Amino acid sequence: MRKSLLLLVLSGFFVNVAFGQTMTKEAMNNFALYTSRGDFSFLEKAKKAIDDAYKTKKDSFSYKNNLIRSLVYSSLAYSDSTRKLSYAKDPIEETSFSFNRLKNPKLNDEHKPELDFVKTQLAKAWLIRANKALASYSYQEAYNAYLFVDSLNSDNDILVKHNLALLSEKLGYSARAIYYYEQLIADNRRSLPDYYLALSNLYESRNSNRSLEILQEGRRVFPGNKDLLFKMINMYADNGSYSMVETVVADALRMDPDNPELNYLAGFSYDVLGRKAKAEDYYKKVINLEYNNYEGNYSLGLLYLDRYIKSNNNKETNLNLAKKYLTLAGEINPNSVNVLKSLAVLYNTSGDMIELEKVNDKLKQFILIN
Numbered sequence: 001m002r003k004s005l006l007l008l009v010l011s012g013f014f015v016n017v018a019f020g021q022t023m024t025k026e027a028m029n030n031f032a033l034y035t036s037r038g039d040f041s042f043l044e045k046a047k048k049a050i051d052d053a054y055k056t057k058k059d060s061f062s063y064k065n066n067l068i069r070s071l072v073y074s075s076l077a078y079s080d081s082t083r084k085l086s087y088a089k090d091p092i093e094e095t096s097f098s099f100n101r102l103k104n105p106k107l108n109d110e111h112k113p114e115l116d117f118v119k120t121q122l123a124k125a126w127l128i129r130a131n132k133a134l135a136s137y138s139y140q141e142a143y144n145a146y147l148f149v150d151s152l153n154s155d156n157d158i159l160v161k162h163n164l165a166l167l168s169e170k171l172g173y174s175a176r177a178i179y180y181y182e183q184l185i186a187d188n189r190r191s192l193p194d195y196y197l198a199l200s201n202l203y204e205s206r207n208s209n210r211s212l213e214i215l216q217e218g219r220r221v222f223p224g225n226k227d228l229l230f231k232m233i234n235m236y237a238d239n240g241s242y243s244m245v246e247t248v249v250a251d252a253l254r255m256d257p258d259n260p261e262l263n264y265l266a267g268f269s270y271d272v273l274g275r276k277a278k279a280e281d282y283y284k285k286v287i288n289l290e291y292n293n294y295e296g297n298y299s300l301g302l303l304y305l306d307r308y309i310k311s312n313n314n315k316e317t318n319l320n321l322a323k324k325y326l327t328l329a330g331e332i333n334p335n336s337v338n339v340l341k342s343l344a345v346l347y348n349t350s351g352d353m354i355e356l357e358k359v360n361d362k363l364k365q366f367i368l369i370n
Contacts, residue, residue: 026045027049028068030045043076069095071118077091078121095122099118129145139170147164181198182199196221197215233249233262236248245265245266245269249262264296267280298326301327301329301342302322305326305345326339
């Protein structure tokens with residue numbers, strides 16, 4: 001009796017093995033038909049067959065089973081993006097489970113094309129999920145999904161890197177944003193001026209030298225880009241490096257000759273460097289472009305006041321010009337204490353006590369108010 005029972009159990013074992021092998025073969029045949037014809041019904045049949053061949057713990061350790069299951073479910077993860085079929089777990093999760101069990105180096109080497117296929121399908125599935133999250137403004141979810149795409153994509157997709165850089169920046173992951181922007185600018189053929197600007201901005205508060213280096217690198221790649229040049233000029237000006245402003249301001253003015261702010265910055269730089277005649281020309285251009293430009297009028301008034309005080313030549317002309325432009329600056333900005341102080345110096349130096357008293361009265365009022 002024991003012998004016949006044992007035979008019965010063994011015969012059942014061989015039936016299960018044969019059934020499992022049949023289902024595995026059926027799954028592979030249907031998957032092959034799906035890849036050759038593109039008919040989704042074959043993929044659905046492949047899913048049913050591999051599910052039937054993947055019932056026991058032993059099934060889940062079979063390299064062949066896990067490989068076929070990875071192929072089928074990664075295709076479902078992408079092709080059935082709306083999940084019209086019913087699943088116990090999401091196809092992405094099912095694929096990852098089986099794919100992570102493919103540990104045999106020799107077999108993995110033999111089946112590299114199949115493994116690459118699985119990675120590509122998974123990457124496309126994650127990309128769909130990332131784009132959906134982005135469309136619904138779920139930035140953290142989109143970021144996480146793009147991370148999976150990036151880890152699976154052997155083509156180093158620049159659009160994925162682009163989105164990861166922007167999302168990292170938006171989510172406050174500054175170090176990660178820098179990491180991705182550094183990769184983006186490393187590809188000169190596909191990089192954009194905006195990548196250099198964003199990276200320079202990220203470095204500005206933590207490493208101003210690197211921030212400036214990024215702009216210089218960007219200028220070499222995009223010599224005609226206005227934004228990179230203007231950002232560089234502003235950084236030089238903020239650092240007080242007016243001699244450096246002088247080296248690049250001519251390029252900027254060729255791109256945008258009628259920009260009042262740029263002309264003023266050029267004039268101020270020459271003023272600081274002691275090249276007063278050049279500064280005068282640029283201040284005058286600012287006023288020609290914008291008659292009511294406060295900075296242009298005030299700076300030109302100060303320039304003539306300085307000449308009046310320091311030079312014995314054209315005293316009357318310089319006095320009248322200083323008075324004209326400082327007064328205009330005061331009319332444009334009546335609350336400017338700096339203009340009043342400059343006019344006080346002018347009237348005190350020229351000996352006009354009546355006007356000096358008026359200005360001092362206004363200054364006292366501002367002091368009391370503030």
